Amino acid sequence: MAVSLHASPATPARITDALNATTAGVLDADALAFLAALHRRFDPTRRALLQTRAARRARFDAGELPDFLAETRAIRDGEWKVAPIPAALQDRRVEITGPVDRKMIINALNSGAKVFMADFEDSTAPTFANLLDGQRNLRDAVAGAIDYTSPEGKRYEVKPNPAVLMVRPRGWHLPERHVEVDGEALSGSLFDFGLFALHNAKALHTAGRGPCFYLPKMESHREAALWNEVMNHAEDALGLPRGAMKVTVLIETLPAVFEMDEILHALRTRITGLNCGRWDYIFSYIKTLRAHRDRVLPERGQVLMTVPFLKAYSELLIKTCHSRGAFAMGGMAAQIPINHDPAANEAALAKVRADKLREVTAGHDGTWVAHPALVPVAKAIFDEYMPTPNQLTVLRADVVADRDTLLAPSVGTITHAGFAANVEICLRYLSAWIDGQGCVPIHHLMEDAATAEISRAQLWQWLHHADGPAGLESAGAALAFDDGAPVDFAIFDATLATVRQRLSSTPMPGQARVGEAADLLGKLTHADTLADFLTLAAYPLLP
Structure with missing residues (x-):
């Protein structure tokens, strides 16, 4: 493949791990040169932006609160629109997300969803094999050459009219240790984006289907501007x-x-x-306000999209997007089928329907699901309440979401069951992740890095604010469970030990790694500072 590298230095990127026969073509000489050019041109800015994040977080820890930027008021007050949206993306009423394994890609493309977001981030553990297999699988899918035969002999292939493919690369903060340029680890974002763009961008553009990307974890418009520069460069090349x-x-x-x-x-x-990436948003609320004792959240099950700070966030997103001619996409339904219990399954589906009804009546243009069985459930709600391809005409002029509303603490409680559930979810997910699996069914929910991060951050927040005021019903007193028992490290350590022992003998993904996962969770929870990302801390433990 002939690629203009804009006179980048001759030395390519260096692979620090072995390639297998099926993925060697994904990371060939052209790919390494392309990745090296991206790194040399954009990594200094990426690193500077991460330092800016850290500096702002230090100000938040010192008492500052997030707010709208005074220096960009002219952009917020200006009259402008985004570029017209292509025909292939005019209707996005249901999108499905999942990891980049071969069977998942085929099933998602065939699911009936309008879009499939192939995820290199929260639902893929970034082993070198997973990343390269995923790139090979997506290249085959774009070329119309993907199929899969299960060990039982069942054959899977893509049907006519598949979902539009979008790819989510990893966030700016994540490294790719298996590829180095000038002695430095490549950015995970640039690795995922660069390989997919190099192998597939021309074919997708010719077909009128992109290429399309979902961009995660950004904290500022300057980080968005960097993505724009990266894509300008890649388009030229x-x-x-x-x-x-x-x-x-x-x-x-x-x-x-x-x-x-x-x-x-x-x-x-x-x-x-x-x-609305709502699970990561809840995690970010905890992390950003980690030093603010008056903004401690109750247990995860009580932090619903109807609480004031989440309702304001989703409605402001709709208002902002539609005023600029952009779509406002709803959040993830994490439920998965409960085939052995029809009553429990129907109760789970009722929650999905209620959530999607809230989204479509608020003005969202589409929504996310994590399992193919939920596509028709979500689609039925959007079909009934959104007969047009989208809701760009719903401007939500009634929405007023000021800083105080967006930061309002959520009232609720902490139960012993909720505390133990956070420990178990963290331990189950982390064990699977460091064993190479990034998307794990736990208690009939599809848990990924975002939901594990909520559980991990809540444990830290509760325990490190246990001796002072909290934004719960017990505000002004020591943080306690709903029965009055104190939230303390003795309870955490005992719970972790109990769950560790039980999971060590429970058949589950990553069972052999439970001990390592428990040690890491204990270390992170006892640490004086809340670690920025679980996946960064766990990355050295990956195979």
């Missing part, structure tokens, strides 16, 4: 017109909700919408 690459941005960090107009503006020639 690959012979594509500027703006050919289309993006949707997940608003899944608390700082980003105050810069939605600015993010849309930074990507205005290629952006098609914003998405």
